[in-house]
Every structure is written in C-alpha cells, then in structure tokens.
Amino acid sequence: MYVKICGITKPEQGVAIEQMGANGLGFICVSSSPRYVDCRQICEITDRLSLKVDRIGVFLDAELSEINSIVTQAKLNIVQLHGNESPVFCDRLRHELPDIKIIKALRIATREALDRANLYANWVDAILLDAYDPRLAGGTGKTIDWNMLAKFRPDCDWWLAGGLSITNITTALEQVKPDGVDISSGVEQSPGDKDLEQVRKLLAMIDNQLVIT
Secondary structure (H helix, E strand, O other), X not given: OEEEEOOOOOHHHHXXXXXXXXXXXXXXXXXXXXXXXXXXXXXXXXXXXXXXXXXXXXXXXXXXHHHHHHHHHHOOOEEEEOOOOOHHHHHHHHHHOOOOEEEEEEEEOOHHHHOOHHHHOOOOOXXXXXXXXXXXXXXXXXXXXXXXXXXXXXXXXXXXXXXXXXXXXXXXXXXXXXXXXXXXXXXXXXXXXXXXXXXXXXXXXXHHHHHHO
C-alpha cells in the first residue's frame, strides 16, 4: 500500500513524516491553494529528505515549461496532474520528463466520471480518484461515494483520495482496494500544518489493516 501525505509546507514536518514511513510527500504547486509552496520553499524541504521518499509536485493545468522547471530545481521525481490535462498532454510530459512518474487525478462525482480513468491508463503510472467540489480542485475534506468504486479496476495502479483520516481509513480500505492512498486535510491542524500525531496514528492503522487482510 502506497501512502502519500500531501500539502507539506514545513521542512521539519516533511522530515518527521518521512521518518514515520510515508512513501511520498506532496507539494502543492498551485498558487491559489492555501497549501501552496513555491519552488524555493519546496527545495528547503526536499534538501532535508532522503532519496527513499518520493517527492511529488501537484500541478493544476500548468504549462510544460513550468512543470519542467520546478521538477528540475526541486528534485521532484513524481508529477501529479490535478486539472483538465488531456492524455495527449500526459504523453507530451512523458517525453519531456522520461524519468518522472506521472499521476493523473480525477475528481469523481458520478459513475460516468469513472469512465475517464481508462482514457489515461496507458499514459500515466497511476490514477488518483479525489472527491468532486465545484469550487476547489483538491484538499476539500470530502469523500467519494465508495460504493461506486467497489469494482473499479483500471489498467494501471490507482490511489484513493478525498477526506481520508483516522476516522474512516479502515472502512475505506475494507470497502475498496486501492493501490495507494493520498491524505492531506485529514491529518491537519490547519491547511499546510500537519498534525504529526494524526499522521502517526493513520500510518499505524493502515499497517494494521494490511496485516489483517
């Protein structure tokens, strides 16, 4: 089970969360987000991380040149696309950054929205399913209707996001079988300020659930 903690803004919290065993740390490269960090701030965090943890930049309808610049300067190794990027854009990004993994996020409100997943399966390394909100692209604290996901099996790995926390992570993993989970607001004291005890408890609950299953 891949565990990504997203919306990291503080170097000391990034280091602590890596040491707790998270697989990836997410950095929001979207200036309108309350969890936004610029390239300099990302570098301040990634310079203190080991190469064992993935460093994931989250972008929203950004230009290829912007993504390339931030990935290179901040030493990121995964790009997460959270906007309306097309499969063609994903293919162009793959050619631009051949050594970088690509995650495509889809905001899900209906079963029909799930049909878009396989449009991307051949172009990305994983699909991330997040809850739909008409105003916000992510970090909403809302959950998807997990009943829709019971038979969701795209042709690539997929991660579950959207309102996950210690109050519902066990139920989520029992009900659906994602290859990874992405947690942000569910382990925060305020946007971008992680509650490290909540992170610790959540990682332990995921480990326990995997042992049981």
